[in-house]
Amino acid sequence: ARDEWLQKEIDELEHVLSTNLSQEKKLQDEINQLNAQLNAQDDFIRSRKAALAEVESNINNSRDGFLNLKGQRDRLQDERKSLWERENELSSEIEKLKSEVVKAEKNLDHATPGDIRRGLNSVRKICREYNISGVFGPVIELLDCEERFFTAVEVTAGNSLFHIVVDSDETATRIIRQLNAIKGGRVTFIPLNKVKPPHVTYPKSDDVVPLLKKLKFLEPYAKAFSQVFGRTVVCRNLDVATRVARTDGFDCITLEGDQVSKKGGMTGGFYDYRRSKLKFMNIIKQNTKVITLKERELEEVKEQLQVIDQKITEKITEQQKIDADRAHQRSEEEQIRRDIADANKQKKSLSNALEKKEKLLASVRTQIEQLNANIALKRAEMGTDLVDHLTQEERNLLSRLNPEIREMKEKLMGCRTQLVEIETKKLEIETNLSTNLLRREQELEAVKSSVESEALSAEIELKEKELDEAKSLVDEATEELKRVSESMDNKTKELKAIKTENDRLQKLREEYEKQLQKEAEELEQLASNTNMLRAKQEEYSKKIRELGALSSEAFETYRRKSIKELHKMLHRCNEQLQQFSHVNKKALDQYVNFTEQREELQKRQAELDAGDEKIRELISVLDQP
Template sequence: SSAFAAAAAEKLKALKQEEESARRAATQLSQQRDKLTEKRKSLWRDEQKETEKLHAAQDDLGKAQRTLQHSMSRSQWEAVQAVKRIAREKGIRGVEGMLIELFEVDDKFFTAVEVAASNQLFQVVVDTDETAAVLLRELQRANAGRVTFMPLNRLRPGPDPAYPQSDDVIPIISRLKFAEHLRPAFVQVFRKSLVVRNLEVGSRFSKSHDLDCITLEGDQVNRKGALSGGYVDLRRSRLRAQTEIAKLGEMCVAAEASIAKLRREIEQVDDEVTRVMGELKKQEAAQHRAAVAAEQERLELPTSTARSEHAVGAQKDKTQAALRAAAEADRQRIKTLEQELATDFSEDLTAEESAQLDQLQTEKRDLQKQLSAAQRESNKARQLQATLETELRENWQRRQKELQERLEELSEQDSANVHDSADEALAAVQSELRQKVTQLEEAARRADELRMQERTLQATIDELKSQLSNFRQQQADKAKELDRLLSRRAMLQQKQAEFADCIRKLGALPRDAFGDSRKDMGSKQLMAEIDHCHKELQKLGHVNKKALDQFANFNEQRERLLERQAELDEAEESIRALIDHLDTKKDEALERTFKGVAKHFAEVFRELVPGGTGKLVMKTDGTRAPESAANSAAARIATYSGISIKVQFVGGADTYTMQQLSGGQKTMVALCLIFAIQRCDPAPFYLFDEIDANLDAAHRASLAKMIARQASEMDESGEERPATQFVTTTFRPELIHSGDKFYGVTHRGKASTIRTIDKAEALRIITEDQSRLRQHAA
């Protein structure tokens, strides 16, 4: 049996070692799994960051694309996008892209480059005209709009002009960075453009070198001398938007590549985690199998002999239950006593009481130590009892049962041999069982002794509790007295605060108010003096105690209002000065305008009425301006009451006013005034309806010459001036001779028609109309 037990023990040990080996392998795999999981989480976080970065870049890219889209027409944008889509879908090579996409330039030149190239920035550069033709056919087939192409093989921009050698100018093309094979396209667009320091420099070089000159702010002087420019919103810059598109596009590509790389790493980590999890499950399964086998092997070990006698078992259970109940009761009593002893005692005890309390606490600690020792002995006895019971139940009883089963299974031939060995084994088991029972009885006896000792300690504890109750009663009495004293102290402190507040409300007090004259007074004398003070204060009840604070507040408000008044006065002076300045400018403009119109009126009247004179006269109300203001425009204008016209025609010595003129003369004067105003402030377009109807032939001829001169782009001195268009209707031939374009209006069948005619036909129509009028008059 011992050999069998040793073999079983060796097998159990081997199974335990196998279980431990599987457990260690599972632990290592778990650690590896955790590391891989953390790595995967880190990769997930990196992927999330890159995804957020990609989304932000895509949003900014969309904004930049919308900015670029809004800088051109919708049809042009759709056509350019259609070209890119067709080239991508059809695999058409040789499409370089829009001109704006093919170069780089310093951002300080953005405005100048945009002004120089204008909408040419959106022209599409291709390698050959054949590629352009293919794209045009596809655009027409898709009805996707129109695009201007720049085929590189057809561009012949010519030689570069002779750029001026000056620090004030820079050729734009010298600041552009582009691929060398694209040079013809950029030379075609930018070779005639310069960046200049200012418009003065630009005007000089545009005339001398026949170049378009542009400032960094976008103001331009073209080769013909025309000026253009104004405010440029940099937020809507096309080049800035294209630069952002290129940069954000690269960021999106980089972010997508990073995300793809992270996802591949995540997939690899996922595969590794899956592999480790599979290995971990295998090791856990091996550990479980080894544990189950070890447990089965342990259960199959030889069991002990039959349970001891019923009386001993009953006594053992009863003793164990009693020991547990007693130990639990002891623990509860000890816990209660410890809580009571943890309460602080009052310090207001006599010396004798304090000594007695110290003695009782010392005895209590000694008894607690004895109780703890007894409890430890009791616990040891209970542990020994439990160990013996377990060994009896798990080993010897099962062993006895196995031996009995083996005895029953033995054949008659072996029964004699086995019977002796079984008797010996049974005797050994019974001997060991008797030893265990003896140990159990000894433990029960020790438990009884501990219970007796516990009762003695409990009696001592009860006595200490009684003494503790007495001390607590004394402590409660002392606490009540202390509460009463604290309440009185709080009340006195409150009164002290009230009196201090009253003193503060009184304001400044005399020096002797806090003297030492009242330190020797008793409480009754002080109370009497307080009553006297109250009576005196009641007489002063109508005094404004807040007067000083109010004075300070009002004084601060006054200072603020004075500062505000000074600010308003200063603002008023500034506004009045501005009003005076604007009035002066207005009066000067009025006088300047009147003088200009009067000057041109006299000139036009001499042209239309040769030998005659005409002038505009400013009428006054008869009042005289003060001497101090006689030279100011405002003083003079204050006396003006209106404008009169005085004219003198050929052959007369008298000067006439408007009321004295005939209808034709009034018409002539009105035309002179209109042309005078036109010379001061030219308008691009005039429409006259039969203005020569009341004029004689000489005046009509003068009027026709005047209109012809006004419509010319060159003045009398040979300088250019803004062109003016005159549209007139007439039934006289004089205006026909000076006209450039003629239209005839006919009326037939209750419908009017207009058509373009030449000068000869116009003169014929006028002649026929005059003939009809003469016949009708005859």
Template sequence: CIKFDRRVTGAMKHIFGRKLLAKTVDAASQYSSSHNFDAITLDGDLCSRKGALSGGYIDVTKSRLRTFSDLNVAKTKLSELENQQRDLQRKGNAADQSVQSLMGEMQRLEAKRANLIPKIEETEDKIERHSSTIKSHEKQCESLKEDIPVVKNECNGIDAQTVALEEEIGTPLSSTLSAEEQAQLQSMNKELKILGKKMEAHNVLLEEASVEKHRMQSLLSDNLLKRKSELERKQVSMGRLSRSGAESNAAASRHRDLALLKSELEEAERLADGEEEKLTDAKQLDASYRADLVKAKANLDELKTNDLADRKALDEFSDGSERLLNKRSMCVSKREMYTRKIQQLGSLPPASELKEFSNLSIQALMRSLDDCNKRLKKYSHVNKKAYDQYVSFSEQREQLLGRKKELDVGGKKIGLLIESLDEKKDEAINRTFRGVSKHFTDVFNELVPNGSGELLMRTAHPSAENTGSGKGSQQDANSPHVSLYRGVEVKVRFSAVGENYMMSQLSGGQKALVAMGLIFAIQRCDPAPFYLFDELDQALDSSHRASVANLIQRQASSEENPTQFIVSTFRPELVKVANRCYGISHQNKVSSIHHLGKKDAMHFIANLMNEEEAVGDVTKLRTSVASTKRKASRHEADDVSED
């Protein structure tokens, strides 16, 4: 089947001896397990008779001849572009010379303009300073004029208050107030409070109006007028410098802007006039309310004098009430003393026995009481409150016994609840383990078609646990109790015929495959919305990578439990079944993400795998050269020893 030079017969036998050639990976794995031969596919995948798979990916779209032709086309395009660049460079140099001549002329004109601008600005600054000082003086005069009516109103209020006080001096003092006067006092106080609130509200409005007025004036003086003067200066300067048609159009546009700004200025002045009218109205209201406040203060002072007399009478009544309270406290203390004496007597006899003494006089009762006290002296060592304590303690005992019964019933119910929860927990653990074990077997069969895997629970026998030996035995997951579980054990087989292997006996790639099978089994038992994998196929061969990709594709497109998978990979199998592909680049310490088509992604992975294969070939060549050198040195040493 294969033609080769007879000088490399040994090497060809070593590589292709006891090996079968198959079309697909499935056929290669089937024949390698049934005939005990190593099988190799046309794509270069090797299926060992021991169950291992290895191989690589070949990009059939890549060709050196096509690359050479593309290189020649690119060189011709490069020469054409270089010629175009030289032509454009000559044109650019000519344009630069014309621009330099124009720039020199502009610099001369700018120098003339720069000499005239400082003189104009200096005169305009002087005019602005004088106008600003005049406006500040006018504002001060207006503020002083506005304060004059306020001061007059205050003087009028003070004069009215002095007149009221002088009239009050000649009136006789009254000791008490009548009911009508008290009602009038209350109504005046209410009216005074209402007027005070209204005055505060109008003061707030007045302050807001004054603030708005100052704001509008500051806006007018600081922004709009300055803007107007600046635009006028610009208009004058542009009128001086305008000589061409383009400059006339710019001046017309500036005239239009100036007209707009003038209209805005007129609108602002109109708003300021309206605010000033509101401010004058508010000041008139404030003056009227101040006059009402002065009258209310006069009435308040008159009522305060009447209130002083009422307070004196109230003090007299309070002194009498304190004397009565002292008497009451003395009576209360006596009552407490007598109740203590009654309590010291102990428990009282029933009402039937007290009827015998109800008809006796006080002297007879006192004599009988003395006789009883004399007889009681014999029993002075006996506790008089023993009966009362016995009754109270017996009641407490009954209450505690009832409480104990309730707690016993509650404890039994809690114990039953704990047992039921333990049973539910054990059932949930066993049910979850059975589900995961079943799904692990199914998933491993999908990942390794000719293999099998099972998930076992390691338990401890009750007799061994009691003796303390601690040796585990594999039993059914349904029969033992959860307390006997000692861990989970995995047994897998990667071929149809052969023995099962434990996790400790597997290679790195096989352990990764078992771990993925366990993850997908848990995912089927308890689905999650998405999974994130980082190079999960790094340690796998091509057939197992294809199995993992097909399993992820089926799970992602499942109708019952669809799941999203986000995977990073450098192999083509997962890229073939992916819905979207993204590439990550790293430049200048910054990572960025780029959306790639499937063809671009496959091309990128093919280039990467070719580079890896080239590095692997170089390393193999170096190792082969080193081995031949070592063999040659050994032969020379043997020849020397024979001589």
């Protein structure tokens, strides 16, 4: 019966052994599979780290390229800023020059006679509308000279400055017909094909200079200028001009505009240089030339601005491309880092699983060894005699140990219960750890891996450069604001001073207006008194004429008398004159007039008598045979 029981135990142990063996094989296969997966994960992590290094290198290169492009763009923007300032400066200068040209043209128009000005404008219009060529322009536009000769040239030429030089008389005829048709004023033409300049020999003296030699003009117009200025010389002073005009027969002029004609006439006096036509024309020419240069420079600046704008646009486009590439590479970097993190997580999970499998395999192998040992022990026990070999001491020990075994079994049951509870808590903690804490750790690891030290230092460097640039811009803006504030303060002070001066002038104007009004009233009173005194003067003159002619002594006799004394004397005189009211008061004047008439009649009678005598003598001579 014992052998059967042992055989039964052996069969059960062998069944368990076979199960454990199959479980050992299964665990070994799983361990091999986990090791293969771990090796695959290691290879994957190494490949992803290599790809990450490449991507980080590309990102660094992109950052360097971006910084280089940013530096080029900033330099181009600084250059564009300076060109903008130059453009604004040129535009303001051109506007100022154009306003000066317009002002000079208006002054020249005011200094030009109306008909001539209208005729010149009409000629320009006719040439433009009918496309007439061969018109070179007025003399004033074709000549140039030093400023000190302006007065001499203007006085010499007079209105000849506005004579229009043309190539032939046919051109002049065509224009004159059109002028007559539109009634467009009067113009004098100088046709070069008809002009015959005079051949003159200028006097050789340091005090005399031919005016023609001081003028600058093109050679084709030499005939026209010889016609206008060929017979005039510039003299040092008026005495030299008088001598040269008398001896050499030239029209002479001084730098002050005093003229001496070869016919003997002299013209001179003050000449207002401020209204000089040549000065206005010189301003127009010089400013027009400068405007042309400035406009050409402005066009060059605008072209440079267009080129720079195009370059800046290209740099910005390249920066945008680099930004897009960097964003793509960063996203790729983040994806690689996530892949590495996931692979590490998977590797860790596989390592944990492998560790558990290895522990489980060791436990299974231990159980197998125990089962083999038990089976061998059972097999060895089979066939032996069933004899109680226990001693009394062993029996007593067995009796003492049985209760302990039961107690130990109860403790074992309790421990198993606690083990189940602890494993349950462990499972809950592991679940929380895997679902929350590990996930949070992975997120933090991903953030940490996405912000590497090199990339962070590069970003810090970039941001520091941008901060420095922003600070420099702020400093420039602060300086500009300071300059503008100082300028505003100065302008405010100037405005305040101007306002104070304006108030003072306004008060002064009011005082002057009051004074002017007062003086106007006084002037009106004086005018009234003047009219009254003139009326009295006429009345007294009439009375004096009625009195007849007075001797010169009468004026000196009563000059120092006061008005009161004169009135008394006049009153006494009037009373005395009333006694002679029947006497003819104009008798003396009539006597003088009659005496003069008698003398004149006597002279005429004597002339008539002398003529009668001459006639009688002629008759007697004619009557002789």
